[in-house]
Amino acid sequence: MTTASGEGKERSWFKEEFGSPERRTAYYMVLPALLIVLVVAFYPVLYGVVLSLTDSTVTSFGSFVGVENYVEMFQNPDFRLGLSNTVIFTVASVALEFIIGLGIALAINQAFRGRGLVRAAILVPWAFPTVISAVMWRLMFQDQVGVINYVANAIGVIDGPILADDTLLLIAVIFVDVWKTTPFMALLLLAGLQTIPGEVYEAARVDGASVMQRFFRITLPLLKGTILVAVLFRTLDAYRIYDLFWVMTSRGLDSLSTFVYEGVRISQLQFGPGNAAAVFIFVTAFAIALFFIRVLGMQTSTEE
Amino acid sequence: MTGIRRERPGTPEARRYSRRDFLKVGGAGLAGTALLGAAGCGGGGSGSGNLVFTMGTDTSGTLQGLIDKFNKENKGKLKVTYREMPTDTGQYFDKIKTEFQAGQSNIDIIGGDVIWTAQMAANGWVLDVTDRFPKSEQSKYLPAPIESLTYDDKIWGKPWFTDAGLLFYRADLLEKSGFSEPPQTWMELQEMAEKVMQDQGIKYGIVFQGSNYEGGVCNALEYVWTHGGDVLDGDEVIIDSPETVAGLETQRGFVTDGLAPEGVSTYTETETDPAFLGGDTVFARNWSYMYALAGTSDYPDVTPEKIGVTSIPTVEGAPKANCQGGWNLLISANSDLQEEAWEFVQWMSAEPAQKERALSATLLPTRTSLYDDPEVNEKVPTTVVAKTALTNAKPRPVSPYYSDMSLEMSEQFNTSLKGDESPEAAVKTLQDSLQQIVEQAS
Numbered sequence: 001m002t003t004a005s006g007e008g009k010e011r012s013w014f015k016e017e018f019g020s021p022e023r024r025t026a027y028y029m030v031l032p033a034l035l036i037v038l039v040v041a042f043y044p045v046l047y048g049v050v051l052s053l054t055d056s057t058v059t060s061f062g063s064f065v066g067v068e069n070y071v072e073m074f075q076n077p078d079f080r081l082g083l084s085n086t087v088i089f090t091v092a093s094v095a096l097e098f099i100i101g102l103g104i105a106l107a108i109n110q111a112f113r114g115r116g117l118v119r120a121a122i123l124v125p126w127a128f129p130t131v132i133s134a135v136m137w138r139l140m141f142q143d144q145v146g147v148i149n150y151v152a153n154a155i156g157v158i159d160g161p162i163l164a165d166d167t168l169l170l171i172a173v174i175f176v177d178v179w180k181t182t183p184f185m186a187l188l189l190l191a192g193l194q195t196i197p198g199e200v201y202e203a204a205r206v207d208g209a210s211v212m213q214r215f216f217r218i219t220l221p222l223l224k225g226t227i228l229v230a231v232l233f234r235t236l237d238a239y240r241i242y243d244l245f246w247v248m249t250s251r252g253l254d255s256l257s258t259f260v261y262e263g264v265r266i267s268q269l270q271f272g273p274g275n276a277a278a279v280f281i282f283v284t285a286f287a288i289a290l291f292f293i294r295v296l297g298m299q300t301s302t303e304e
Numbered sequence: 305m306t307g308i309r310r311e312r313p314g315t316p317e318a319r320r321y322s323r324r325d326f327l328k329v330g331g332a333g334l335a336g337t338a339l340l341g342a343a344g345c346g347g348g349g350s351g352s353g354n355l356v357f358t359m360g361t362d363t364s365g366t367l368q369g370l371i372d373k374f375n376k377e378n379k380g381k382l383k384v385t386y387r388e389m390p391t392d393t394g395q396y397f398d399k400i401k402t403e404f405q406a407g408q409s410n411i412d413i414i415g416g417d418v419i420w421t422a423q424m425a426a427n428g429w430v431l432d433v434t435d436r437f438p439k440s441e442q443s444k445y446l447p448a449p450i451e452s453l454t455y456d457d458k459i460w461g462k463p464w465f466t467d468a469g470l471l472f473y474r475a476d477l478l479e480k481s482g483f484s485e486p487p488q489t490w491m492e493l494q495e496m497a498e499k500v501m502q503d504q505g506i507k508y509g510i511v512f513q514g515s516n517y518e519g520g521v522c523n524a525l526e527y528v529w530t531h532g533g534d535v536l537d538g539d540e541v542i543i544d545s546p547e548t549v550a551g552l553e554t555q556r557g558f559v560t561d562g563l564a565p566e567g568v569s570t571y572t573e574t575e576t577d578p579a580f581l582g583g584d585t586v587f588a589r590n591w592s593y594m595y596a597l598a599g600t601s602d603y604p605d606v607t608p609e610k611i612g613v614t615s616i617p618t619v620e621g622a623p624k625a626n627c628q629g630g631w632n633l634l635i636s637a638n639s640d641l642q643e644e645a646w647e648f649v650q651w652m653s654a655e656p657a658q659k660e661r662a663l664s665a666t667l668l669p670t671r672t673s674l675y676d677d678p679e680v681n682e683k684v685p686t687t688v689v690a691k692t693a694l695t696n697a698k699p700r701p702v703s704p705y706y707s708d709m710s711l712e713m714s715e716q717f718n719t720s721l722k723g724d725e726s727p728e729a730a731v732k733t734l735q736d737s738l739q740q741i742v743e744q745a746s
Contacts, residue, residue, distance in 0.1 A: 143567030144579055161567030164722055250570065251516055 101185030192226025359415030426704030509563030
């Protein structure tokens with residue numbers, strides 16, 4: 001604010017906001033909540049950033065080392081592998097979940113006998129704690145007792161144990177995530193579908209629109225808001241994946257989050273490098289969210 | 305896990321850091337973990353108090369009973385609370401380490417893995433008990449556990465129970481193919497396994513634990529040691545040697561020759577049991593506990609009569625080397641009740657308690673006399689069939705940085721076993737990373 005008029009605007013804005021006692025009261029009332037958010041959300045994030053620029057350990061704050069932690073992190077092959085695994089995992093799993101989830105949502109949006117039962121049943125995989133489904137699937141992929149491993153080898157899709165091959169393992173992890181979270185996606189999309197009024201379709205039918213035209217011209221555009229929310233949720237969730245990688249691959253495959261944990265846990269609890277990786281995840285996740293809101297035009301509130 | 309290390313303040317000089325320093329780092333979450341568990345010690349009057357004892361999950365369910373017995377005998381004087389820790393030795397150690405580094409621990413007695421002594425002693429976390437545990441007493445225990453408690457010429461605790469890597473073999477199958485004795489060398493093992501597999505249509509020759517974890521390190525080290533290689537010579541890293549490479553080549557060779565299942569690089573003990581006791585495999589390397597599973601309702605076909613137990617094979621003319629496992633009893637240097645803690649350690653490591661634990665949990669005692677006890681012999685048959693193998697076990701490298709070294713080793717040994725990297729390349733990488741750990745420490 002360098003110009004006088006700018007300053008004036010600023011002041012009038014300030015006056016408008018804090019001038020009336022009623023508005024001031026409103027601010028006083030949200031102040032405690034704001035303070036709590038500052039303390040439990042902003043402070044740790046900022047502190048994490050500060051720590052990532054030092055060589056702190058659990059016992060000492062250490063000294064300021066600039067971006068050295070970040071440079072080392074990017075040079076670390078384990079980090080690069082974790083990053084590429086996470087990106088592949090996120091893109092593949094969210095894309096598959098969206099396509100399958102939309103299919104399921106469209107199907108169970110139709111009226112048919114036993115629809116309630118199907119809707120409940122579809123949620124079963126999602127209701128499992130991730131760690132439990134990870135252990136369960138690991139057993140099925142295992143080479144001695146694993147049914148999937150046996151069938152896949154018997155019909156000749158693969159040759160060798162799934163768990164011992166990093167590529168197959170990543171595919172397996174994606175598969176399990178799709179199995180687990182597609183129901184969530186389907187339910188979110190179903191909720192969106194149900195807000196589309198039936199008259200719109202009726203009118204379209206009267207105008208002679210085909211099934212495909214109705215889907216692409218009515219369903220998809222009207223569902224856009226819901227789709228963006230669902231896909232953003234899943235993208236951020238998938239990007240932070242930890243439990244599935246840690247348990248199902250039995251520490252065989254790194255994701256970004258398992259990298260953070262391993263970075264911190266080595267003998268002296270090195271907070272610096274660990275925080276650098278954590279800050280990296282935070283910043284990139286934030287960028288993904290911004291992309292959804294700004295570029296794809298996701299609505300974050302009901303105003304407007 | 306390479307690259308992101310610089311300083312290692314867990315080393316002796318780090319003890320100077322105070323609690324305030326810790327709080328400055330903002331370890332609120334860690335402090336939370338540290339405060340979990342039973343209430344602190346330091347209870348009233350002379351010689352009375354509450355002690356906290358940590359040990360991994362007791363799958364046999366008999367440890368609490370033993371502790372109750374101690375509490376009953378010392379009623380009104382001492383009360384020991386058992387604080388359960390993770391079963392996985394790595395996770396358990398992570399927890400203990402965090403608490404001690406933070407200086408926020410209320411632990412008095414630690415049931416500690418044999419590989420922890422050096423690190424805990426060097427950091428000043430555990431009490432030097434050299435004066436309380438004289439040589440004359442030490443001689444009543446097996447030599448390997450005593451060795452595992454010795455660091456810097458001092459002794460840091462008492463042995464509790466022990467274990468060792470053993471070679472299990474199907475005596476019935478070997479006999480059918482004309483072998484009356486178990487193999488002494490890796491070469492013999494390979495010949496026998498191949499013949500049995502061919503003659504009798506057995507699926508695999510050998511299974512072991514090759515996964516990326518501490519057990520994988522034990523397995524690989526047995527190959528390295530029997531081929532004449534080693535990890536450390538004093539403080540010097542000597543792992544990059546033709547002998548180490550030869551060891552890892554033999555191990556990898558079992559996979560490429562079709563003796564071991566390809567998935568063995570993902571196996572832990574849990575996968576080894578069904579592979580061997582399910583009848584698909586001629587040989588298995590495992591810890592002594594597996595013997596007790598033979599013939600049980602899970603594995604009815606492979607009965608104890610069908611299997612034999614012996615030392616891990618070696619190469620022609622070289623000494624045997626079974627990787628030592630097991631648990632010791634150590635006292636926290638921060639404990640306010642060290643005398644009382646010692647009383648508990650004495651009681652737990654004494655013959656009656658060890659015998660009871662051997663009988664109820666089929667764990668192997670560290671008291672030499674119990675190996676001739678008929679009751680123990682009957683209940684824990686490995687004390688008879690594998691006595692020499694157990695009593696001559698070899699400890700893993702002794703270093704205050706062993707836990708870091710182990711992470712590097714398990715990763716590289718696993719890569720080599722999977723065939724993602726050649727044994728030479730894996731050993732070269734290890735030489736560098738272990739060297740780095742040692743250098744950064746000093």
